[in-house]
Amino acid sequence: MISLIQDLKYAVRTLTKSPAFSAIAIATLALGIGANAAIFALVDRVMLRALPVRDPGELVLMRSPGPTSGHIWSDGDNAASFSHPMYRNLAARGGIAFSGVLAEFPFEASLSAGGQTERARGELVSGSYFPLLGVAPSVGRVLSVDDDLAPGARPVAVLSHGYWSRRFGNDPAVLNKTIVVNGSPLTVVGVARAGFSGIQPGRPADVFVPIMMKAQMTPFWNGLDDPKDYWLQLVGRLKPGMSRERAETAIQTVYRPLLQDLSPQMTEMNAAERQRFEARRLVLQPGSVGRTQLRSGFGTPLLSLMGMVALVLLIACSNLAGLLAARGAARQKEYGIRLAIGASRMQLVRQSIVECLLYSVLGGALGLLVAGWTLHALMSAFPADADLRLVAAEIDPRVLGFAALVSLAAGLLFGISPALRAARLDPARTLAGQGRGTVSASGDILRFRRWLVTGQVALTLVLLVVAGLFVDSLRNLGRVELGFKPDHVVGFSIDPSGSGYAPARTAALARSVSERVAALPGVSSVSAAELATMTGDDWGSDVTVDGARPSAPGESDRVRRNGIGPDYFATLGIPLVAGREFAWRDDAASPRVAVVNESFARRYFGAKNPVGASLAFGGGTRKSPPVEIIGVVRDSKASEVVEKDQRFAYTPYLQDPRLDSLTFYVRSRQEPGGLASSLRGVVKGLDPDLPVFGVKTLTAQIEDSLVTSRLIVFLSAAFGGLAALLAAIGIYGVLAFAVAQRRQEIAVRVALGADPPAVRRMILREVARFLWIGAAIGIPAAYALGRAVSSILYGVGAAEPRVFAAGIALMAIVALAAAYPPAIRAARTNAIDALRNE
DSSP states (O other), rough: OOOOOOOOHHHHHHHHHHHHHHHHHHHHHHHHHHHHHHHHHHHHHIIOOOOSSGGGGEEEEEEESSSOOSSESSSEEEGOBBBBBHHHHHHHHHGEEEEEEEEEEEEEEEEEEEEEEEEEEEEEEEEEHHHHHHHOOEEEEOOOOOGGTTTTTTOOEOHHHHHHHHHTTGGGGGTTEEETEEEEEEEEEEEOOOTTOSSSSOOOOOOEEGGGGHHSSSSTTTOOSSSSEBBBEEEEOOOTTTOHHHHHHHHHHHHHHHHHHHHGOOOOOOOOOOHHHHHHHOEEEEOTTTHHHHHHHHHHHHHHHHHHHHHHHHHHHOOOOOOOHHHHHHHHHHHHHHHHHOOOOHHHHHHHHHHHHHHHHHHHHHHHHHHHHHHHHHOOOOOOOOOOOOOTOOOOOOHHHHHHHHHHHHHHHHHHHHHHHHTTOHHHHHTTTTGGGGGHHHHHHHHHHHHHHHHHHOOOOHHHHHHHHHHHHHHHHHHHOOSSOOTTTEEEEGGGGGTTTTHHHHHHHHHHHHHHTTTTTTTTEEESSOTTTTTTTOOEEEEEEEEOOOOOOOOOOOOOEEETTHHHHHTOOEEEEEEEEOOOTOSSOOOOEEEEEHHHHHHTTTTTTOTTTTTESGGGGGOEEEEEEEEEEEOOOOTTTOOOOOOOOEGGGGGGOOOEEEEEEEESOGGGGHHHHHHHHHHHOTTSSOEEEEEEEHHHHHHHTHHHHHHHHHHHHHHHHHHHHHHHHHHHHHHHHHHTTTHHHHHHHTTOOOOOHHHHHHHHHHHHHHHHHHHHHHHHHHHHHHTTTTGSSSSSTOOOOOHHHHHHHHHHHHHHHHHHHHHHHTTTOOOHHHHHOO
């Protein structure tokens, strides 16, 4: 211990003797470690962090891929949605594999308390939810099986700890108080334990309500007793000693008979489809990290960024290894003296490693500040309600531990080679000024640094090419034809059903809002839709079209849908091709009508005009009454920029018997952002207690939908630029070292008649060697990484020649810029002075 303390003291003195070198080393490490820690904080929250529940490793998520029919609600994974009767059956009969099964369903809530109403995130949960997860209350009690016995029998709620803190200031007096959720009074019976806010990262729940309150929480849609209404997500806890594989095999003996009992009700299916339905399996997936639907959207981008920052750190470490190798050459006489007076080689190795670890510890400490700033900047780039922002990533103990491990690994990585070189010195020959301690050692160091720089060139080329692929992808996204005109349009949303409005009353309110907004100065048109555009929301159903060609085997008849109001297409700038738009007369008392897009018309009518034809939504016993097609519009993007053209059918929201929430769109002749207060005032004038949310221009909504792509481009370009800078420093350092070591050789060449251009070419040939070898390694690696991230690229392949050419050209420019000063210095060598000094 005493010797280690002495080594540490000596390392501190060495660090302070070379403040410039130390500052460069520490700053380089801080950038690399900080970037890695910031991205890891996100990866950990989205993909790695186990739920804060009892024995999370015993949890499994349930999926059942395969054909089905009926109504499906999902958060992006249809196979993970189950009916309430199916949940009841699995919970009752699943003891063969599970110690319990829970169910949950997220819903949007209008929550009123203390005279104020606001939007909140609700979660309908089974009575087994909290007991099975082992989540205790912070105040009061949690929901139990007794709360989940009869529909509407227990109007109670449990608040999440975070919502209790934000809304009620941690006031325990909230217990047994009444709150109003979606128009229904509920008694607060407890507050969940701090740190727990549901089983889906990125969607923290504010209030938990028993599933038996479904009809009250989602007016106009019950679904408790319908076996063909799929809306619940199921999680099971494995029996003690039961593996996931064994449980999956065992549960099929229960699940298969349940499907067979349900099969006769699948009247929309033919015999082959019914057979596939009965053959579906219940698939169990690891559930320790919860329902990670956030992973599907952000998993690949985050892993890509994690790989890129790891490469940046590797480049930084190799750079520092080269600098330390050069510094070690200058300290050879010091090492020789220490060996000569009795120091052991192990002491030299330990001293060198301690010095490197001191750099890495200081770099890691500074890197945590960089990580905090970087993480804050990343989160600020996302909208306040974005899922990734709601995971609440922070620099917590797990991130601190990761940063410590990375710092330790970095210190060993760039410190072990100089340490071993110091241990191999021959003190006698070093002090005599010859042998391995001088010329040959310098040659070894030069060769070592050349290989390091070649590796840096290869890794930098990988980062530059991948950054170029992301830039090209974002450029392609910016060129996508949306099919509508987003400029000068602002949107806002209301949810009257959460305030107890029936559909007819909601329709009347929508007309009043539209008329008052249309009267505002500068407004040219206004309309509304049940699904907001460019938000990722999706509503669809099968369709039957009279007179259309039959579907080919395996071809889907699913179409996208939206309920819209009068002047919707005019307001959004979607061209009308044939027929007419909806009018206020197309209400619940009028014949049912629809407008379809061109993709729909081509699929079902070919070259014929579909106006006047009829269709029906659904199939079998669930087929809707006939709907007359009254118009055709151009194809347009509905949920996201990258979606392909899809068949679309629009219906009047005035004819929707389940009308609940609406998003209004207002086209203005002036800057639309200034209308926000006026729009809120219109709604408040009609109903002071009705929350207005999601006020945003359509242009901003599109920008928000692309924020992940833009962030990846920015970060990849930043990482590529940082890598290029580090590579330039490495190239400059190795060439400057080479020129110093070859000074006598260059002087002899000059004395024999070599002119300055010839000397410069000699040095630049060294750069060409770096580039050729680096490109030979980096190009295949860049292609492999491009293939790995191809799923998040748009309109660009992993082998895009322009991008590779640009990356190589940029790397060549960086290398030549770094090599030029040493080359100039070599060309200006004075032969007489150089030879005299030698």
